[in-house]
Amino acid sequence: MRPETAAITSGRPLAQPGAPLNTAISLNSTFTAGGPIGYGRFGNETWSALEDAITSLEHGESTLAFSSGMAAITAVFSLLPHGAPIVASDQGYSGTMTLLKKYHEQGRLEVRFVDIANTKDVFAALIGAAFLWIESPTNPGLEVAEMALIIGEAKKRNMGVAVDNTFATPINQRPLELGADISMNSVTKYLAGHSDVILGSLTVKDPALHSRLLEARTLIGSIPGPFEAWLGLRGIRTFPLRFNAAQSNAKALIEKLKSHPSVERVRYPGFGAIISFEVKGDAALTDKVCEGSKLIANATSLGGVETTWERRRRWPSESATVPENLIRISVGCEHIEDIWADISHALSAIS
Ligand SMILES: *Cc1c(COP(=O)(O)O)cnc(C)c1O
Numbered sequence: 001m002r003p004e005t006a007a008i009t010s011g012r013p014l015a016q017p018g019a020p021l022n023t024a025i026s027l028n029s030t031f032t033a034g035g036p037i038g039y040g041r042f043g044n045e046t047w048s049a050l051e052d053a054i055t056s057l058e059h060g061e062s063t064l065a066f067s068s069g070m071a072a073i074t075a076v077f078s079l080l081p082h083g084a085p086i087v088a089s090d091q092g093y094s095g096t097m098t099l100l101k102k103y104h105e106q107g108r109l110e111v112r113f114v115d116i117a118n119t120k121d122v123f124a125a126l127i128g129a130a131f132l133w134i135e136s137p138t139n140p141g142l143e144v145a146e147m148a149l150i151i152g153e154a155k156k157r158n159m160g161v162a163v164d165n166t167f168a169t170p171i172n173q174r175p176l177e178l179g180a181d182i183s184m185n186s187v188t189k190y191l192a193g194h195s196d197v198i199l200g201s202l203t204v205k206d207p208a209l210h211s212r213l214l215e216a217r218t219l220i221g222s223i224p225g226p227f228e229a230w231l232g233l234r235g236i237r238t239f240p241l242r243f244n245a246a247q248s249n250a251k252a253l254i255e256k257l258k259s260h261p262s263v264e265r266v267r268y269p270g271f272g273a274i275i276s277f278e279v280k281g282d283a284a285l286t287d288k289v290c291e292g293s294k295l296i297a298n299a300t301s302l303g304g305v306e307t308t309w310e311r312r313r314r315w316p317s318e319s320a321t322v323p324e325n326l327i328r329i330s331v332g333c334e335h336i337e338d339i340w341a342d343i344s345h346a347l348s349a350i351s
Helices: 004-007 045-058 069-078 094-106 120-124 147-156 207-222 228-237 238-258 283-291 336-348
Strands: 062-066 083-089 109-114 131-135 158-166 183-188 200-204 263-269 274-279 308-311 327-331
Touching: 004 045, 004 238, 045 062, 045 069, 045 183, 045 200, 045 228, 062 069, 062 094, 062 207, 069 109, 069 183, 069 200, 083 120, 094 109, 094 131, 094 158, 109 120, 147 158, 200 207, 200 228, 207 238, 238 263, 238 336, 274 283, 283 308, 283 336
Parallel strands: 083 109, 083 131, 131 158, 158 183
Antiparallel strands: 062 200, 183 200, 263 274, 274 327, 308 327
């Protein structure tokens, strides 16, 4: 099924006379004994509907929804034995980077950080490793990994592979089809798409892996709220419409940004709706640009209908390899001319 259809038709109650079209928000902590769900931490009808929709989009077999993207990521690493050698991108979402550095310092995992876009280096690091964590494109540098090649190599070595698919989304990239074991999404971003909910997901093909991840979610207790799950599913109905609009806006902005005299460098992987660009100036001037917008929200996060931007290095946790003058913009669904007018107005403050 194509994404536009999967997003709209999946995760609905069975069509029968009188059945509602939408799954209800199931607010229940317990259930009469003898049925499929015994307790509210083990399962929930609204989560299941959201999970079915993500499974269809990712072309997987099953999905588990989590209370956040970070909860989903933590569940994946919780399956690895103590001290397991793993390979991970040296650039990426700051929460993942901080978590992996902590695990490494504690001896919980032995993390080999690599430049994920350098396939030769990745191949060398895979020797003797047990697990590969890929984020591609990376946040906020937008480096792209040769996904099929490195997943193939890891699989030849019998390693587990998980991919953070948040930036690419299942419209541009379906990791399970490339041989990965797990596709992770911060549903908070494009899938939910309205900057009003925090949710995460893991999609898999293997039922045994599903069971282990389900056990992790149940024991850690990192479950989504039923209302949040419902909001996520409601957002998914329009995910392809929103994402395609945002992506075409992003593509239209690239040339405009590149030819602007106050812009030094533009990074764009060729797909998606995130652009990182460096302005001609220092941190203070870059802050001035971000604070000078009227339409674009000067805010972190991404993947909402509204365009947001921020200077990434305003966060102390951001990697020192990210330039001080780098602005990451999450292009939204407003009219392209209005977005560009706001960007050029904000840039004029420093030219
Ligand atoms: C936001 C994000 C996460 C974390 O997701 P939360 O829902 O905020 O916990 C992980 N990876 C990427 C690429 C993200 O953008």
